[in-house]
């Protein structure tokens with residue numbers, strides 16, 4: 001069976017992500033409070049995001065690759081310190097789910 005004809009249930013996460021497209025906004029819609037993050041030892045944002053938007057820089061600061069955000073909201077509810085200022089990208093920008 002051709003790859004693109006497989007049911008969504010049969011696909012791995014990477015294949016599913018491949019079926020999305022993005023029109024990144026010029027403004028970051030996911031702002032983290034670095035002052036709060038500095039004191040955070042759990043750093044759950046590094047593990048919960050399915051698109052790996054959050055990474056840790058060499059300086060220990062949280063780096064946000066907002067362009068690949070799937071707008072699922074997981075990080076927003078997972079950060080127990082409420083350090084993420086999460087809004088939707090402007091209309092016409094952000095993720096586009098092409099195949100459901």
Ligand code: SF4
Pocket residue numbers: 032033036037038040041042043044045046062078079080081082083084
């Ligand atoms: S965004 Fe939240 S979970 Fe991530 S480092 Fe900052 S405080 Fe911790």
Ligand code: SF4
Pocket residue numbers: 030048049050051052053054068069070071072073074075076
């Ligand atoms: S909304 Fe979802 S995809 Fe976007 S940064 Fe948060 S966890 Fe990752």
